[in-house]
Amino acid sequence: MDTLKQVFEAIEDIASESSRLTKEKKIQKYLSTPYFTDVIKYAYDFNKKYNVTNLTFMSQVYIDINIKSLFEYLDYLSTLSGATDNMKLNLSMLSSLDKETSLLVNRIVNKDLKCGVGENSFKKYIKDLPVFEIMTCQKDIPKFLKLSKNKPYYYSKKKDGVRVICKVFENHVESHTSRSGLEYFNFNIFDSDLIYLSKLIVEETDLKYPILIDGEAISTGKNFNKVMTQIRKIKDADLSTFKFHVFDIPCCKVFSDRYKILDRFLSKNVFERLDLVEHHLCNLKEQELIDLAKDTFVNGVNGVDEGIVIKIADSIYEWKEHSKYWCKVKPTDTLDLPVIGQELGKPGTRLEDLVGALIVDFKGVEVRVGSGLSDEQRYEFLENPPSLIEVEFKEITPDGSLREPTMKRVRDDKIIHD
Numbered sequence: 001m002d003t004l005k006q007v008f009e010a011i012e013d014i015a016s017e018s019s020r021l022t023k024e025k026k027i028q029k030y031l032s033t034p035y036f037t038d039v040i041k042y043a044y045d046f047n048k049k050y051n052v053t054n055l056t057f058m059s060q061v062y063i064d065i066n067i068k069s070l071f072e073y074l075d076y077l078s079t080l081s082g083a084t085d086n087m088k089l090n091l092s093m094l095s096s097l098d099k100e101t102s103l104l105v106n107r108i109v110n111k112d113l114k115c116g117v118g119e120n121s122f123k124k125y126i127k128d129l130p131v132f133e134i135m136t137c138q139k140d141i142p143k144f145l146k147l148s149k150n151k152p153y154y155y156s157k158k159k160d161g162v163r164v165i166c167k168v169f170e171n172h173v174e175s176h177t178s179r180s181g182l183e184y185f186n187f188n189i190f191d192s193d194l195i196y197l198s199k200l201i202v203e204e205t206d207l208k209y210p211i212l213i214d215g216e217a218i219s220t221g222k223n224f225n226k227v228m229t230q231i232r233k234i235k236d237a238d239l240s241t242f243k244f245h246v247f248d249i250p251c252c253k254v255f256s257d258r259y260k261i262l263d264r265f266l267s268k269n270v271f272e273r274l275d276l277v278e279h280h281l282c283n284l285k286e287q288e289l290i291d292l293a294k295d296t297f298v299n300g301v302n303g304v305d306e307g308i309v310i311k312i313a314d315s316i317y318e319w320k321e322h323s324k325y326w327c328k329v330k331p332t333d334t335l336d337l338p339v340i341g342q343e344l345g346k347p348g349t350r351l352e353d354l355v356g357a358l359i360v361d362f363k364g365v366e367v368r369v370g371s372g373l374s375d376e377q378r379y380e381f382l383e384n385p386p387s388l389i390e391v392e393f394k395e396i397t398p399d400g401s402l403r404e405p406t407m408k409r410v411r412d413d414k415i416i417h418d
Contacts, residue, residue: 011113081172091109
């Protein structure tokens, strides 16, 4: 009987390696294994969402099943906006060719093959694998200002929430997609507003369905950090305090035109759970932008306003991380802190045998600093860790730690005082 046992064993073999280069060599080795590339595509194609989890292996199945029918059923599920218990049962039966196939299909529907390799690495060898990239900001202010050519550009408050892109049709919202291409299952609370906004856009502009709406889902409640962690759960998230802060509609128009459309409809109509992220034309210099970001952070909504985003007025919406057209400006502070330890990188990653983070002491609190270290430093610090480093951070957290700590440099020029 034809099964996915060979592919499961190949995935397990890849997972057993800690070195990224060795993992990639094994990927190349297994490309010719029957169904290997199919499994990778079904697992990591961001267009395919199956709406089921936790399939059950059935030791006795009385229907004629094969790999073709299994893949066809996955294709069918990916066209639906949800799945019933009977559909889950059907997929459980179709994947019960053997235990290995059942385990592998469980990983497919959960979009994680558990082998320490992501979709970008697989795409090196499977060129037609669709990989989801969302438009995000770069951080180089001088580069951005040079690109703007001294023309006015927009700035808006940088909202700290959950990034979501919604795909809206006339009578339903097909998806609420995270920045990693996965589905948020709780955000149907926004759907009636999204459908109404999209209806206005289609009726009064030249845009057609589906309408894509981009923004941040944010809790307006007091326990901001707790609630923002909760929303990442698939079930039982308290959404009573959430609103969707809309800042873009990805389409072929330039940003100034896209924003005018949003402003036209969001500012003149009442929506229960949608807010417009206001944008303002400006022509500020670098230090003025930094000062504005600090002022926004200090005087804005605690935990939500974390700086500003600047955007080129005549720029396109590009599906690309660290787009040159958007730049975020966030205030930070720095401290020189003593290094009291270190830890290796996570097993199964390229940093497994290198320093993953330095542990510093901040007023008696151990803070792990993993960002800002070069690969050379991660290797060097295995045997010769620094005594003192300069740490950049966003803010002091309520529990006395540092938010988003990053190593800026080793302070060999300073002496640690007891």
